[in-house]
Amino acid sequence: MSHVPLPDVEKLVADALRDEAPAGLIMRWRVEEDVDWWGEPSLSLRLDVRRDRSPEYTPDFSFRLAERVRRGLAHAGDERELHSFPRFPEREAVE
Amino acid sequence: VIDAVEWLLHARSLVGHDSPTSTDTRRSISASYYAVFHSVSDSAASFVAGGGDAGQVRLIRRSLNHERLRLVSRETLKHVPGRELAPFWPSGGFGDQLRRLSQAVLDLQEFRHAADYDPAMSVDAETARVVNDLAASAMEELASAPSRERELWLLLVLLRPPGRA
Numbered sequence: 469m470s471h472v473p474l475p476d477v478e479k480l481v482a483d484a485l486r487d488e489a490p491a492g493l494i495m496r497w498r499v500e501e502d503v504d505w506w507g508e509p510s511l512s513l514r515l516d517v518r519r520d521r522s523p524e525y526t527p528d529f530s531f532r533l534a535e536r537v538r539r540g541l542a543h544a545g546d547e548r549e550l551h552s553f554p555r556f557p558e559r560e561a562v563e
Numbered sequence: 564v565i566d567a568v569e570w571l572l573h574a575r576s577l578v579g580h581d582s583p584t585s586t587d588t589r590r591s592i593s594a595s596y597y598a599v600f601h602s603v604s605d606s607a608a609s610f611v612a613g614g615g616d617a618g619q620v621r622l623i624r625r626s627l628n629h630e631r632l633r634l635v636s637r638e639t640l641k642h643v644p645g646r647e648l649a650p651f652w653p654s655g656g657f658g659d660q661l662r663r664l665s666q667a668v669l670d671l672q673e674f675r676h677a678a679d680y681d682p683a684m685s686v687d688a689e690t691a692r693v694v695n696d697l698a699a700s701a702m703e704e705l706a707s708a709p710s711r712e713r714e715l716w717l718l719l720v721l722l723r724p725p726g727r728a
Binding site for chain 2: 504505506510519525526527528530534535538547549551552553554556
């Protein structure tokens with residue numbers, strides 16, 4: 469299985485977030501090359517989400533994000549799964 | 564009786580008060596995954612042994628395992644399934660409900676493993692509530708999937724065609 473280089477993955481994620489995330493919902497994010505619990509290569513997306521808007525972080529949003537990135541990766545023969553891990557930090561902690 | 568809805572209610576109750584502990588949030592995430600796992604297992608038992616006795620239902624429910632559920636969920640999300648499952652795959656793949664369920668299964672498994680075993684995982688109650696919602700949504704997707712499609716998916720989760728190690 470070929471793996472898309474991390475900067476290209478980051479571009480895919482940035483594009484997906486730009487198109488799919490409600491404006492201003494995601495304060496910061498980073499994507500990491502990871503290994504899932506089953507020992508297979510995966511991608512972990514760490515998202516800091518605005519705590520006061522947590523209801524906007526929905527299963528539908530999470531699914532569309534994963535679908536977008538999956539399509540982009542699959543196009544390059546990369547079958548890794550992207551798992552999103554949201555956090556909802558207090559505003560003071562991230563400003 | 565293992566009631567999937569009760570597991571979800573339990574998951575919500577653990578973080579549904581003012582000051583949940585870190586154990587509450589971890590157990591809530593774990594119970595969210597198990598709500599979905601038991602929902603799939605219950606659905607499979609209803610389909611395969613719906614008219615059967617308690618022993619048959621038990622056999623089906625005990626046959627579901629996490630690794631197989633993961634494998635079928637992963638394949639469901641691919642555009643082209645692997646060789647093992649391709650001969651049994653619906654033309655055009657599975658529809659939106661089962662794709663959403665599959666994504667939720669994969670995400671919930673990762674959350675659950677981290678919540679149960681990873682001391683470095685930092686998780687607050689808001690994250691646990693999002694995971695509760697993800698599980699609730701997954702259970703609705705399973706229930707609302709077209710019945711023939713759901714039945715095939717459940718069979719693929721339960722049965723392992725020959726030829727795979």
